[in-house]
Each structure stands twice: as C-alpha cells, then as structure tokens.
Amino acid sequence: MIEIHAKSSLHGEVTIPGDKSISHRSIMFGSISDGMTEVTHFLEGADCLSTIACFQNMGIAIERDHDTIRIHGKGLHGLTAPAQTLDVGNSGTTTRLISGILAGQDFSSVLDGDASIESRPMNRIITPLTRMGADITNENGNGCAPLTIHGKKLKGIHYDSPVASAQVKSCVLLAGLYADGETSVTEPVLSRNHTELMLSAFGADISSHGTTASIQPEPVLSGQKIEVPGDISSAAYFIAAGLIVPNSEVLIKNVGINPTRDGILRVADAMGGNIERLNCRTVSGEPVCDLLVRTSSLHGTTIEGEIIPTLIDELPVIAVMAAFADGTTTIRDAAELKVKESNRIDTVTENLLAMGGDVTPAEDGMIIRGGRALHPAQIHSHLDHRIAMSFAVAALACGGSCEIEDGECVNISYPEFYHDLNRL
Ligand SMILES: O=C(O)C1=C[C@@H](OP(=O)(O)O)[C@@H](O)[C@H](O)C1
Numbered sequence: 559m560i561e562i563h564a565k566s567s568l569h570g571e572v573t574i575p576g577d578k579s580i581s582h583r584s585i586m587f588g589s590i591s592d593g594m595t596e597v598t599h600f601l602e603g604a605d606c607l608s609t610i611a612c613f614q615n616m617g618i619a620i621e622r623d624h625d626t627i628r629i630h631g632k633g634l635h636g637l638t639a640p641a642q643t644l645d646v647g648n649s650g651t652t653t654r655l656i657s658g659i660l661a662g663q664d665f666s667s668v669l670d671g672d673a674s675i676e677s678r679p680m681n682r683i684i685t686p687l688t689r690m691g692a693d694i695t696n697e698n699g700n701g702c703a704p705l706t707i708h709g710k711k712l713k714g715i716h717y718d719s720p721v722a723s724a725q726v727k728s729c730v731l732l733a734g735l736y737a738d739g740e741t742s743v744t745e746p747v748l749s750r751n752h753t754e755l756m757l758s759a760f761g762a763d764i765s766s767h768g769t770t771a772s773i774q775p776e777p778v779l780s781g782q783k784i785e786v787p788g789d790i791s792s793a794a795y796f797i798a799a800g801l802i803v804p805n806s807e808v809l810i811k812n813v814g815i816n817p818t819r820d821g822i823l824r825v826a827d828a829m830g831g832n833i834e835r836l837n838c839r840t841v842s843g844e845p846v847c848d849l850l851v852r853t854s855s856l857h858g859t860t861i862e863g864e865i866i867p868t869l870i871d872e873l874p875v876i877a878v879m880a881a882f883a884d885g886t887t888t889i890r891d892a893a894e895l896k897v898k899e900s901n902r903i904d905t906v907t908e909n910l911l912a913m914g915g916d917v918t919p920a921e922d923g924m925i926i927r928g929g930r931a932l933h934p935a936q937i938h939s940h941l942d943h944r945i946a947m948s949f950a951v952a953a954l955a956c957g958g959s960c961e962i963e964d965g966e967c968v969n970i971s972y973p974e975f976y977h978d979l980n981r982l
C-alpha cells in the first residue's frame with residue numbers, strides 16, 4: 559500500500575529514467591549481434607530485467623552495473639536452447655518481441671509470465687509467425703501464454719496487421735531476420751518505430767515507407783554503444799502533475815520525443831498546457847529534450863485516430879488531466895487499452911468514479927466531463943503500473959490523501975517513481 563498526500567505546489571526538477579521500449583530492444587538486438595553492446599541509462603525496471611534474464615538463459619553473458627549494461631552478443635545464430643521456461647514476468651513487450659526471435663531458432667522454448675501475461679492476447683503474433691512457418695502452441699488453447707515455440711526455417715511474408723502495434727510489427731520484423739526472403743509489415747496506423755531505428759543502427763537492411771516496414775534476412779549485426787533516452791511514458795506523470803497541481807513549475811530532464819511517441823505533448827498543447835521544450839538534441843538516433851511545465855488551466859479535447867498509438871500508454875494519465883480540465887474530453891479508437899496490464903478503460907473509469915470524477919466508458923475509449931473537484935479515495939491499481947502512477951498524480955491534486963493498493967507495481971517501468979515525486 560502506498561499513501562500519496564495532496565500538494566499545494568510542485569517545484570524542482572526530475573531526470574527521467576531510460577525508455578522501456580528502447581531498453582528492451584537494446585538487450586535483444588545486442589544479444590543477436592556480433593561483439594559487445596554497451597547500454598547506458600538502461601531502465602532498471604522489472605520488465606527490462608525479465609528481458610535480460612531470458613537472454614542469459616539462452617547463453618548470452620550480460621553484465622549489469624546499475625544502469626550500465628554490457629551484452630556479449632553471439633550473433634544471429636548464437637543463442638542456445640534455454641534450460642528452463644523463459645520467464646517474461648509482466649512484460650508484453652518481452653513476450654511478443656522475443657517470440658519473433660525464437661520462431662527462427664533451431665531449438666524449442668517455452669515462454670510464460672505472471673497472471674496478467676497469461677491473459678494477454680498472443681494470437682496477434684501467433685497468426686503472422688505461423689504464416690512464416692513457425693510452430694507455436696498455446697498450452698491452454700486460449701491464445702495466451704504459456705507458449706511453446708518450436709523454431710523453424712521461416713519464409714518471408716508480407717503481413718497486413720489488423721492492429722497498430724509496435725510489438726506485433728517488431729515481432730514479425732525480428733522473425734524476418736531468419737526468413738528466406740524479404741519480410742514486410744503494414745499497420746493501419748504507424749506505431750512506435752524504435753525497432754526500425756535501432757535495428758538499422760546495428761546493421762540490418764530495414765526500410766520504412768509510411769505505415770510499411772520491410773526487412774531483408776540474414777544481416778551481420780554488430781554490437782553498438784547505446785545511450786537510452788528518458789521515457790516519455792514515465793515523463794507523462796510529471797507533465798500531468800505539473801499542469802494540474804496549482805502554482806507549479808517542474809523541469810523534466812532527458813525526455814525522448816520521437817514523433818511516434820510524443821502524442822501526449824500534442825494533446826497537452828491542444829488542452830492549453832504550458833510546456834516549453836528546451837535543449838533539444840539527438841541521443842543514439844532518437845530526439846530528446848527537457849520540458850519545462852507550468853500549472854495551466856486546461857480545457858477538454860478530442861483524442862482519436864492516428865495520434866492514438868503515439869500516446870497509448872499515456873491515456874490513463876491523460877484521462878486524469880481531462881478530469882481536471884474544463885469541458886469534455888473524448889477518447890476514441892483506443893480499444894487496445896482493454897488488452898494492456900489491466901483493462902485500462904475499466905480501471906481508469908473505476909478509479910475516476912471513486913474520486914468523484916464524471917466519466918463514461920465506451921468500447922474504444924471514454925468520455926470525461928472535467929471540472930469537478932476530485933476527492934480522496936482508495937485507489938485500486940489492479941497491479942497495473944500505469945494505473946498506480948496516473949492516480950498518484952490525481953491524488954496530488956485531490957485535497958487530501960489517497961492510498962494506492964499494490965502501488966509498489968510501479969517497479970515494472972519506474973522503480974524510483976514515488977521517490978522522484980516526493981522530491982518535488
Ligand atoms: O513496442 C513496445 O515497446 C511497446 C508497444 C506498445 O504496445 P503495443 O504494441 O501492444 O501497442 C506499448 O503499449 C508498450 O508499452 C510498449
């Protein structure tokens with residue numbers, strides 16, 4: 559149980575820990591490259607540590623010195639059969655991306671994780687991987703983990719993905735490294751492109767045109783030095799807190815602002831948020847800046863269409879911002895919220911209602927009528943890190959104290975979250 563007390567203002571600065579998506583990919587791509595990959599500002603969250611453990615179990619030496627990681631890559635065909643089930647913990651990214659790599663190996667492996675992972679949809683990767691020739695079984699027959707993957711010789715395909723999902727896209731592209739010809743993926747709307755950027759830096763022949771990414775098989779991948787930018791999905795809580803807590807000025811340092819991830823900034827602008835972008839630079843091929851956020855009177859907006867994949871993980875905290883804004887905010891085209899660590903349409907609705915908010919859930923989003931003063935309540939995180947952090951932000955501006963049940967689950971993506979929040 560974590561207790562959060564309301565604050566009358568927030569002042570100070572926070573340096574955002576490494577991006578979760580980029581940290582996962584640095585371990586995976588480093589493991590299947592030749593030579594050493596050195597990663598700095600790696601996210602030491604439980605999800606990324608699950609990825610490290612999976613590759614260690616396949617014979618890759620990975621040294622960890624706080625947030626510096628050294629991976630002794632063994633090349634595209636250097637992994638060895640794991641002696642035990644690969645434990646993906648709570649991480650959808652680990653499960654789906656690693657499956658693409660495992661599908662092309664000359665050994666079999668079993669993947670499993672926690673109760674949340676065992677209920678998340680895996681047919682979205684089983685379908686394209688099976689078309690490529692992979693042999694994947696799901697023990698419970700429900701399209702979820704545990705998955706048994708018998709590695710095979712794969713064929714290159716073109717896949718029209720029904721969902722805008724970087725995890726599906728990345729899974730298919732990684733399997734494409736082991737295919738007999740070109741593999742390409744078209745998604746309905748462009749999702750985050752970290753796989754395309756980073757695989758290219760490791761030496762893969764990969765290209766993107768609009769919503770299609772294509773990859774050639776059997777490249778020689780070479781170890782790289784990677785500095786992981788700060789995670790905008792973690793910065794999101796400080797952006798929201800700085801905007802809604804009265805009399806606040808917060809400097810948020812080291813935020814990755816890749817255009818496939820920066821939707822929260824565009825929404826904050828549309829809602830009237832006062833955010834200055836400072837010190838813009840490029841870090842390991844990714845755009846980064848510092849954000850100076852000041853208390854703002856927010857107004858409602860509509861969030862739909864192409865922007866959705868660029869802020870999918872931020873929608874819970876955007877819903878909290880909307881509850882503090884004047885007028886109505888409508889979120890549409892976001893049915894993916896239902897298949898994250900929790901059903902985030904339900905868990906956001908439940909907690910906003912508990913605090914006195916006015917929200918109507920929908921099949922693909924929610925409608926939030928803002929401007930009502932929220933009051934303290936018991937928050938149910940449902941073991942979902944994003945729900946815990948979003949409602950910690952709501953608690954700061956609710957005039958009292960809130961308890962967050964299982965609030966410790968922030969260790970999935972931001973172990974130091976409460977420490978950083980309390981320093982402001
Ligand atoms: O590729 C990634 O690193 C991620 C992609 C997104 O999932 P989907 O691809 O399922 O939308 C996101 O929600 C997740 O936190 C990380």
Ligand SMILES: C=C(OP(=O)(O)O)C(=O)O
Pocket residue numbers: 605648649650651652871898899944971
């Ligand atoms: C959905 C998330 O992650 P994953 O899919 O990797 O579990 C998240 O971090 O919000």
